[in-house]
Amino acid sequence: xxxxxxxxxxxxxxxxxxxxxxxxxxxxxxxxxxxxxxxxxxxxxxxxxxxxxxxxxxxxxxxxxxxxxxxxxxxxxxxxxxxxxxxxxxxxxxxxxxxxxxxxxxxxxxxxxx
Amino acid sequence: xxxxxxxxxxxxxxxxxxxxxxxxxxxxxxxxxxxxxxxxxxxxxxxxxxxxxxxxxxxxxxxxxxxxxxxxxxxxxxxxxxxxxxxxxxxxxxxxxxxxxxxxxxxxxxxxxxxx
Numbered sequence: 001x002x003x004x005x006x007x008x009x010x011x012x013x014x015x016x017x018x019x020x021x022x023x024x025x026x027x028x029x030x031x032x033x034x035x036x037x038x039x040x041x042x043x044x045x046x047x048x049x050x051x052x053x054x055x056x057x058x059x060x061x062x063x064x065x066x067x068x069x070x071x072x073x074x075x076x077x078x079x080x081x082x083x084x085x086x087x088x089x090x091x092x093x094x095x096x097x098x099x100x101x102x103x104x105x106x107x108x109x110x111x112x113x114x
Numbered sequence: 115x116x117x118x119x120x121x122x123x124x125x126x127x128x129x130x131x132x133x134x135x136x137x138x139x140x141x142x143x144x145x146x147x148x149x150x151x152x153x154x155x156x157x158x159x160x161x162x163x164x165x166x167x168x169x170x171x172x173x174x175x176x177x178x179x180x181x182x183x184x185x186x187x188x189x190x191x192x193x194x195x196x197x198x199x200x201x202x203x204x205x206x207x208x209x210x211x212x213x214x215x216x217x218x219x220x221x222x223x224x225x226x227x228x229x230x
Contacts, residue, residue, distance in 0.1 A: 043205060045221035091157060100146055102219060104157045
């Protein structure tokens with residue numbers, strides 16, 4: 001069974017600084033997708049970034065980038081120039097190409113210190 | 115694009131009554147929708163997968179007679195909590211599979227259910 005592990009239940013970062021959230025996963029599949037979702041206090045889930053496993057290049061979306069290490073089954077999220085609006089729960093998620101179900105990690109609560 | 119709405123956003127009901135939550139994909143057709151439950155400060159727990167025109171597939175441990183799911187059209191899925199009890203109080207979130215982007219789901223804003 002696929003599992004997603006987020007070992008940091010809480011993280012904090014100074015505004016304008018950089019923070020990295022960790023995520024590891026376990027799978028025997030070769031074709032899959034990885035996501036980072038953000039859940040702010042409104043509780044609306046927002047897709048931050050996605051990575052296709054077959055792509056070696058790390059995905060980037062403005063201030064958000066990932067470090068995808070397929071062999072190590074690691075998928076960390078780097079947030080540069082942290083802003084107050086980045087404060088939220090961040091969930092790492094995995095989906096196998098042949099499946100429809102997302103597997104979520106337990107989440108990391110990110111606090112931004114002004 | 116890819117907007118999903120939920121209604122109501124918050125509902126209070128009395129123990130023993132039933133409550134219906136609607137999930138709509140506003141600007142795309144969703145052949146598959148998903149229902150999640152989220153407890154405070156916890157991750158999302160998948161309850162069931164809903165396919166248009168067919169019976170929902172429930173995850174292990176989810177009572178299908180208590181949580182009735184109907185996917186009547188390509189843009190609407192409903193979750194009915196029957197004979198609600200206080201332990202059913204939770205945050206319910208739906209999502210829909212976005213067309214064209216494999217694996218990607220777009221989420222509704224969630225419904226907070228309080229059973230008194």
